[in-house]
Amino acid sequence: MKTRTVSFFYYHLGLTVFSFFPGIIILLLTRDWYWLPLSICSVNLLGLFRHPFFIALSFHILKPVASLLGGEGFAPEEMVITLGSEKTLRKLGGRIPADRILLLLPHCLQWHDCKLRITFNPYNCARCGKCPVGSLLDLADKTGVKIAIATGGTLARRHIKELRPLAVVAVACPRDLGQGMLDAHPIPVAGVENSRPAGDCIDTQVDLNIVEERVKQLTLIPDGKS
Ligand code: SF4
Known part of the structure; x- marks a missing residue:
């Protein structure tokens, strides 16, 4: 159960980090601040479907972070x-x-x-x-x-x-x-x-x-x- 909870946390953490990119681009283009939280919420809501695409997306976002941390206690593979x-x-x-x-x-x-x-x-x-x-x-x-x-x-x-x-x-x-x-x-x-x-x-x-x-x-x- 603990592994499952931790996995969900990392999954949505990865999606949240990813969603900053489109959010900030649209924010810069439109100058409307609400695109950032909207982007974060939208990507995380889409991620509720647990589609393999989102799992892979989250993995590739988190993997470089895990490498920087040395992989101790933080393994996106899990x-x-x-x-x-x-x-x-x-x-x-x-x-x-x-x-x-x-x-x-x-x-x-x-x-x-x-x-x-x-x-x-x-x-x-x-x-x-x-x-x-x-x-x-x-x-x-x-x-x-x-x-x-x-x-x-x-x-x-x-x-x-x-x-x-x-x-x-x-x-x-x-x-x-x-x-x-x-x-x-x-x-x-x-x-x-x-x-x-x-x-x-x-x-x-x-x-x-x-x-x-x-x-x-x-x-x-x-x-x-x-
Ligand atoms: S069970 Fe025995 S024979 Fe089979 S792979 Fe293992 S060591 Fe080899």
């Missing part, structure tokens, strides 16, 4: 993940056939010493239990969703292009996930942040219960089943 995921689940929850959902994973989930090549075929995994990949494959088998592993944004986009999902459940670190959700547009994404107990990009973990919950929230339940 805003994209929270608002984008919420919109995806609200709009598409219970409406996507399982085989049109893609579970997209980062390769850093794989145990660093595993010699199996799973990037192009996740089913090469022997499900030994040393990393979460085996359990995520079990989840894909159980639910019928597609699964793919990406080493970065380029491969993630390629998987989405080739597998043509109607929705994606994506696991990644906040930075990659936030940017990836913007890049994936118009494909809707529900994001799950990984945890990084061994540091960035190595032996990362993910809460399997949250991934399963996201998959189930999106999946169309056939008639006669509940």
Whole structure:
């Protein structure tokens, strides 16, 4: 709940900063002061629709500010993940056939010493239990969703292009996930942040219960089943 509130705050902060530009231009042209508050209110009211355009707009306004602050405690990516995921689940929850959902994973989930090549075929995994990949494959088998592993944004986009999902459940670190959700547009994404107990990009973990919950929230339940 706290993350959601903070995300809404940053979202509207970004829209407010943006709305100064058109407001000041019209103010200078017309010399009527009320264009500034009118511009701020109008952009924020339009932003209530949570359209991906406004989420992206707010992100690109806030990102340079976050970079200046050093990124500590202020990550616009978190805003994209929270608002984008919420919109995806609200709009598409219970409406996507399982085989049109893609579970997209980062390769850093794989145990660093595993010699199996799973990037192009996740089913090469022997499900030994040393990393979460085996359990995520079990989840894909159980639910019928597609699964793919990406080493970065380029491969993630390629998987989405080739597998043509109607929705994606994506696991990644906040930075990659936030940017990836913007890049994936118009494909809707529900994001799950990984945890990084061994540091960035190595032996990362993910809460399997949250991934399963996201998959189930999106999946169309056939008639006669509940
Ligand atoms: S579960 Fe085992 S076999 Fe599969 S990727 Fe992880 S370490 Fe490799």
